[in-house]
Amino acid sequence: MTEPKILESFKKKAYEKNIPLQASLELTTRCNHACNHCYVDKNQGIDLSFAQWKIILEKLREAGTLYIVFLGGEALLHPDFFNILEYAHQLSFHTSVISNGYLIGSLDYAKKLESAGLDNITLSLYSTKEKTHDELTGVLGSYQKLMRAVEYLKQTKIRVGINTLLMTKNIEDFFSIYEFATKYKFDFNSDPVVTCDWLGKKNNLALRPNDEQLKKHFMDKVNKWPESLSGPIPLPLNSSICNMARCKCAVNHQGDLHPCVEIREVLGNLSREDFQAIWTSDLANKWRLLENRKIKNLFNDATDEFLDICPGMGLNEMNDPLIIPEYMKMLAQVQKNVWEEFRKTYRLPFSGKSMLPLFRDKDELIINFSYKSVQVGDIVLVRSGGELIAHRLVETGDKTILKGDRSVSAEEIQLEDILGIVEGFIRNKKEYKWGSTGMLFKKNLSDCSRKTLRHHARIYRRFYFLIIFVMVWFSVLIVGLNNQLTSKNHT
Numbered sequence: 001m002t003e004p005k006i007l008e009s010f011k012k013k014a015y016e017k018n019i020p021l022q023a024s025l026e027l028t029t030r031c032n033h034a035c036n037h038c039y040v041d042k043n044q045g046i047d048l049s050f051a052q053w054k055i056i057l058e059k060l061r062e063a064g065t066l067y068i069v070f071l072g073g074e075a076l077l078h079p080d081f082f083n084i085l086e087y088a089h090q091l092s093f094h095t096s097v098i099s100n101g102y103l104i105g106s107l108d109y110a111k112k113l114e115s116a117g118l119d120n121i122t123l124s125l126y127s128t129k130e131k132t133h134d135e136l137t138g139v140l141g142s143y144q145k146l147m148r149a150v151e152y153l154k155q156t157k158i159r160v161g162i163n164t165l166l167m168t169k170n171i172e173d174f175f176s177i178y179e180f181a182t183k184y185k186f187d188f189n190s191d192p193v194v195t196c197d198w199l200g201k202k203n204n205l206a207l208r209p210n211d212e213q214l215k216k217h218f219m220d221k222v223n224k225w226p227e228s229l230s231g232p233i234p235l236p237l238n239s240s241i242c243n244m245a246r247c248k249c250a251v252n253h254q255g256d257l258h259p260c261v262e263i264r265e266v267l268g269n270l271s272r273e274d275f276q277a278i279w280t281s282d283l284a285n286k287w288r289l290l291e292n293r294k295i296k297n298l299f300n301d302a303t304d305e306f307l308d309i310c311p312g313m314g315l316n317e318m319n320d321p322l323i324i325p326e327y328m329k330m331l332a333q334v335q336k337n338v339w340e341e342f343r344k345t346y347r348l349p350f351s352g353k354s355m356l357p358l359f360r361d362k363d364e365l366i367i368n369f370s371y372k373s374v375q376v377g378d379i380v381l382v383r384s385g386g387e388l389i390a391h392r393l394v395e396t397g398d399k400t401i402l403k404g405d406r407s408v409s410a411e412e413i414q415l416e417d418i419l420g421i422v423e424g425f426i427r428n429k430k431e432y433k434w435g436s437t438g439m440l441f442k443k444n445l446s447d448c449s450r451k452t453l454r455h456h457a458r459i460y461r462r463f464y465f466l467i468i469f470v471m472v473w474f475s476v477l478i479v480g481l482n483n484q485l486t487s488k489n490h491t
Helices: 005-016 050-063 081-090 107-115 130-137 142-153 171-183 203-207 211-224 275-279 282-288 302-306 311-318 326-345 439-490
Strands: 022-026 067-071 094-099 120-124 159-165 187-191 248-251 256-258 364-368 379-384 387-395 400-403 411-413 420-427 430-433
Touching: 022 050, 050 081, 050 275, 067 081, 081 094, 081 107, 107 142, 120 142, 130 142, 159 171, 171 187, 171 211, 211 326, 256 275, 302 326, 379 411
Parallel strands: 022 067, 022 248, 067 094, 094 120, 120 159, 159 187
Antiparallel strands: 248 256, 364 420, 379 387, 379 420, 387 400, 400 411, 420 430
């Protein structure tokens, strides 16, 4: 998937100029749940007042921040939550909150969130099984309270998302949670990484899925949704590890500014100090200067391209931001193995006549889901009307147009809708790939038609009229010759 070029360019400029587009505000560490997997150190000191948060919001607005995410603990527990939310809305921030939904106990409460200016809410759902969810939250009845919140929120214009942390006890529930989110047309996100708490305690890491569970999860996922396959992403060694202290920052419940949520080193206090003074300090620059080449325990092979490197995890778990935790290395190895295995075994059955003469019924298409770029002439895979369709890319630029080689009509899509590129096909148990004997010629022969694909309808009409004309002319000729023979016989 690719982002629109304007947004991509905007983010690039923000990255280069260290503009914190997103700020995570940890309003409180207090929570009404007792999740064993939680990384937050609860009940630490007194929360900032509304007046103090107003000052911080104004400083972030001046710094160029556009997106505010309210966190906790449970952010809704802050006594001034609605005042803070409303003021953020007045400053034209896009506002989101991550919540367990426990306090959303009425339609009036949900409507109050909407009227205060909340744009998004992400609810933490750990299972569609009530017993499992309650066990993981540590609160009996938390599942029912969350379901109640869902019913109220769907009656508002707030965009709702479901977030699931995958653990040993709930990883098998992934698909049922996805179906739940889909049923209500909610966004859905999942993450198989349990992080240790901010004090470095690692008791919760025992909840992480093991390698066998992870492999089964990813294989089941790509078998159901081939386009979800995560391929290798080149690791630029001379680039910064991530956008910490660049495009994102975090502010804790006492006003301390952090490079991101994961990194708990205090850069300064935003309730008392100037943002730019903190943001341009040597301490902040220290984190920006961390580059991939400085990582101490890379694989130094193709597995590095599957790594999700987080200095915050390294710092909290290994006491060193430049060391990748073993779990993250195992996760990368699992994803690499799944990618390699799936690419060898997955074939998409083809049916229909839209790509004749290149593809026929019962051919199996060989798909590359890890493509890096596409060009006009490529045969690409998209999902349309709930079905996977392989058609030729005939136009890019202002519009992205797909068309079957034998189709009259074309279809406009978004470039990010492309799931993969067809690299060849299997016919009668024999594999053909572009470049193998005869296949490059056959592909190019088919490519020739793309130059006139937009005019196929007119070409086909002319061709049919020509055929009809020839048939009529031939019929008249036969009749004429027959009449001459008949005349000669009579004489």
